Amino acid sequence: MRVDKLLGSLGYGSRTEMARMGKAGGIVLDGVDLTDVSKRIPITPDLSSRMEIDGRPLDPPPGMALILNKPLGMTCSRKEDGALVYDVLPDRWRRRDPAISTIGRLDKQTTGLLLLTDDGDLLHRVISPKRHVAKVYRATLARPLAGTEQALFAAGGLVLEGEDKPLAPAELEVLGPTEARLTVTEGRYHMVRRMFAAAGNHVEGLHRERIGGLALPDDLAPGQWRLMMPGEVDLIFA
DSSP: OBHHHHHHHTTSOOHHHHHHHHHTTOEEETTEEOOOTTOBOOOOTTHHHHEEETTEEOOOOSSOEEEEEEOTTOBSOSSSSSOBGGGGSOGGGGGOSSOOEESSOOOTTEEEEEEEESOHHHHHHHHOTTTOOOEEEEEEESSOOOSOHHHHHHHSOOOOTTOOSOOOOOEEEEEETTEEEEEESOOOTTHHHHHHHHTTOOEEEEEEEEETTEEOOTTOOTTOEEEOOTTHHHHHTO
16 A cells, blocks of 8 residues: 555545655654655554654554443544543544444443454454354442342343343343343343343443453553454454
8 A cells, every 4th residue: 555545544644744744754664764655565464563653653554453441421422422432542543544433332321341443344243143242241230139130131031121122141140239240142222221120220330341252451441442462352252
C-alpha cells in the first residue's frame, strides 16, 4: 500500500499533509527518512516497530483489537450525548478506515470487559450466535436471591418480556445473598437485567468479567485500554 494512503487510513491526515510530513523528515522506515510517501510498502505485523511518525511508533495497522475496562457512565454508541468509550482512544483513531467498533455493547451502567476492533471478521465471529461465545457477568441485586433462579435460568425456557423465543440455558453461580455470577451465550438487548427482572429482582450493578476464555486483566483500571496480545484472540474461542 502507498505510504500516504496507509497513514491517511490510520487517521494521521490527508495525502497532502503526509507528503509535507515526509519532506520534513517526520516519517522514518527502518531508520531511514521516507520522503517519498507515494512509495508502496508491504503491511506486515511488525510495521509498527519498524516505522515512526514524528518520533513515535506507527499506530497498529488494520486488523488490530483492543481490550478496554469500560467505566461506569460511558456508552458504546457513537451517536449519543455524553461520554463515549471512543473518547479514551487517541483522537486520530476516530478517522481510521476501517473504523474501530465495539464487539457487542455494554449499556451505560454496565462496567468491565469490552473489546474493540477494526477487523469486521473478528467482530462477527465473536458476536455470531452460532459461535456460542460465553459472556460472564457479576451482578449486584436489589433484593436477596429467591433460590429458584439457578433452575429457572438453566432450564433454557425463560421467555423475556416482549419476545417469543426462549433463552438458551444460562449458568448462575450464587456469590452471596444479593450477588451472583451469570454466564450467558447470547447477546440480547439488556439481557442480564431482563433475566433478573423476570425472576422478580432488579440489577443494581453489573460488571462483565470474561468473554469466552478471555478475562478482564487485573492490571487494567477503569477507563484504561491496551492492544490485545498474541494469543488473546484465540482465548475468546477457547
